[in-house]
Amino acid sequence: MELTVLNSGSDANGYILQNESEAIVLECGCSLARCEEALGYNVGKVAGCLITHEHGDHSRFAAQYVKRMPLFATQGTLDALRLEQGSNATALQLKRTVQIGSFKVMPFATQHDAAQPCGYLIKHADFGLLLFATDTYYLRYTFAGLNYIMIECNYDQRILDENTRNGIVPMVVRERVQRSHMSCADCIKTLKANDLSQVKAIVLLHLSGNNSNADNFLERVKRNTGKHTIIAQKGVELEML
Numbered sequence: 001m002e003l004t005v006l007n008s009g010s011d012a013n014g015y016i017l018q019n020e021s022e023a024i025v026l027e028c029g030c031s032l033a034r035c036e037e038a039l040g041y042n043v044g045k046v047a048g049c050l051i052t053h054e055h056g057d058h059s060r061f062a063a064q065y066v067k068r069m070p071l072f073a074t075q076g077t078l079d080a081l082r083l084e085q086g087s088n089a090t091a092l093q094l095k096r097t098v099q100i101g102s103f104k105v106m107p108f109a110t111q112h113d114a115a116q117p118c119g120y121l122i123k124h125a126d127f128g129l130l131l132f133a134t135d136t137y138y139l140r141y142t143f144a145g146l147n148y149i150m151i152e153c154n155y156d157q158r159i160l161d162e163n164t165r166n167g168i169v170p171m172v173v174r175e176r177v178q179r180s181h182m183s184c185a186d187c188i189k190t191l192k193a194n195d196l197s198q199v200k201a202i203v204l205l206h207l208s209g210n211n212s213n214a215d216n217f218l219e220r221v222k223r224n225t226g227k228h229t230i231i232a233q234k235g236v237e238l239e240m241l
Contacts, residue, residue, distance in 0.1 A: 001126035001240040003150075004038050006030040008205050008232035013058050013134065015150070015232070017103075017240070018045070019126055024103050025049040026120070026132060026150075028065040029058045035065070047101025048072050048090075050122075052134055053114035054080035072100065074107060076116020094118060110136035113180045127240035128198070134205045137182050144195040148240055150232070151190065153204040153221065154181035155211035163210055177211065184217045188224045201238060202229045 006014030007030050014030035016023055016038050023039060023046045036043055051059050051073040062081050065071060066088045073081070075091040083089040092098060097106040104123040111117075112135045119133035121143065128147030133139055135152060155177055163169040169177075182190070191202065202221060207214055214231050221229045230238060 001124060003148075003203070003238040003240055005203075005232045005234060005236040006034055006038060007234045009207060010057055010209060012060070013206065015132075017122070017124070017127075017130075021045060022047055022101050022103075024100065024105075024122070025065075025069065027051060027058045027134075028061045028071070029056065030061070032061050032064040032068065036068075043068050046070075047103060048105075050105065050107075050120055050132075051077055051081075052110070052119065052132075053077055053112060053117035055114060055135070058135070070100075072098075072105070074116040074118050077114070077118075080115040092118075108141055110134075111138055111140070111180075112136050113176065130240075131194075135181065137178065137180055138186060139190050142194045146194060146196070146199050148201055148203070149191065149194075149199060150203040150205055151187055152182040152206045153184050153187040153212070153217050154206050155208045156184050156213060156216070159213065160211045168210060177208070181206070181208075184212070184220060187217075188221060191221070191225050196225055196227060199225075199227050200241070202227050203232050203238065204229065205232045207231065 001019045004016045012029040013027045015026040046069040048070040049065050054077050071089040072092050092107045106121040107118040110119045122130045129145050130148040131146050132150045164174045
């Protein structure tokens, strides 16, 4: 199984988990054309697209995707996107595992300023157990037996404070960032709260364009977890064994 990053950040988000015969898409904030290209134009192998919440950078192209592949999200997210069940869209119940192709998927609640945001635990024979958590300022749950982690690492508090003092980030934006996104420090706390004994790689998601430092975040997470860590950027690929 291979992870392909279509994009990760405030402008657009999209990720694909795929092997030769099957795929699952995470988010539909990137164009359908970009997604189809990364799939080698074999859209028929997509078991489903999982959406975490309705904000445009994660769901902007949902109306296009739903015509080409099954979409899955919470009922709150589907309602916010005005997608009706039965139109190739399925509502998921939090903390209830469903089978999507060969993928076992369990959504769980996240903390973000959206209708009913969620993260996902995804299990597959090719890679084991994956945690996918983006656009949340903390996780109320911990997880055992993880093999891969894709997690938000959005901002550094000192950089955010300095940008606010310098007028780069308005106070209202600063307050929203802190209420809806995960800082690097909190990302590290979250990772260390979980069982990392079987983790093979950590992928840092959704870094802020103004309020982050990719090299610093990478070094800090590596140092605190001892795990192989990469930054999710457009075109990045990771072999998941």
